[in-house]
Amino acid sequence: MTVGALPEPLTQLRQRGVTVVPHGIRLSLGGAEDVDQHRVAHLARCAEVLDAPLVSEHIAFVRAGGTEAGHLLPVPRTRDALDVLVDNVLLAQAQLPVPLALEPIAALFEWPEDEMDEATFLTELLDRTGAWLLLDVANVYANATNRAAASGALLARLPLERIAYVHVAGGAERGGLYHDTHTDAVPPEVLDLLSELSALHHSPAVLLERDSHYPPEAQLRAELDAVAHAAACHRSPARCPFDEPGGARRAPGRAGRRPGDRW
Structure with a gap:
């Protein structure tokens, strides 16, 4: 750009x-x-x-x-x-x-x-x-799958209190490895992990990554609804801190911020 x-x-x-x-x-x-x-x-x-x-x-x-x-x-x-x-x-x-x-x-x-x-x-x-954490739940799932580890256990050990926002994406298994493709539908396992995250931490925003092979509008809407449902499990609707008046937009981005600081 x-x-x-x-x-x-x-x-x-x-x-x-x-x-x-x-x-x-x-x-x-x-x-x-x-x-x-x-x-x-x-x-x-x-x-x-x-x-x-x-x-x-x-x-x-x-x-x-x-x-x-x-x-x-x-x-x-x-x-x-x-x-x-x-x-x-x-x-x-x-x-x-x-x-x-x-x-x-x-x-x-x-x-x-x-x-x-x-x-x-x-x-x-x-x-x-x-710095803040951009947590890609699909990446957590991919790494756990390829390492033969439990994705929920990996998730629970991450510094979730530092989350700025969350990514989810689709993937596919090829040659014995799970690939984070951004071109496939979000699998149920990733949605389940997103639901687990919502039980552990109040994430401010979730973004679906899709780079190509876009499905028909109705299918994409259904996928977004599934993501929203998984993210909303275990908690009440959240305001995104990016959009709080006088909050995120005007805060500086210099080094030295620590957990608990607000934008």
Whole structure:
């Protein structure tokens, strides 16, 4: 997107009062090199043009030594890798006008030298940076399935109090692995996990990711209804803090925020 003139669909969404959150995929926060300040500046400008309450990016790296991977790659869960990731997140936060939420990815493999489990790694990352958590429930399910672990147990150990908002998406099993495709319907297991999350934490907003292979409108509406029903289980309807008057939209996004701080 060339910042300055919004595409018409985004303009229409903003005119209707719909919150639009820029979602990055190429900052490579987990890479060994310093984060690209030009990419951060572009994300910051997107947030300003869209009047976004926050921006989000993945806990991953996408390039190394000048080579682009073309995919989100998992960060080794080591002390050294965590230090690099923290430094890059702080560099990005210093340039962003709004808070930053970080999304753990659906990883098809783990590094053999991992020193921490995902929950421990993620909790320390958020504590040291003050960043928020973009929790993709479908990613939790994918990782649990591919690691032969219980998804509910993985979910319960995550720092849920840091959730900014939630993603759900569809996927499919291929070659013995579950892939987070964003092109298939959300499976019942992911909806069940979303319901489990709603019992554990009052999430402010849930977003369905669908990148292509869009179904007919009636089918998509039914899927959205199923997501809304799962998210509403165990709790009363919630207000999204992004849209609270005087709240999320005008709060700064610098480093140093801690659990319990409000936007």
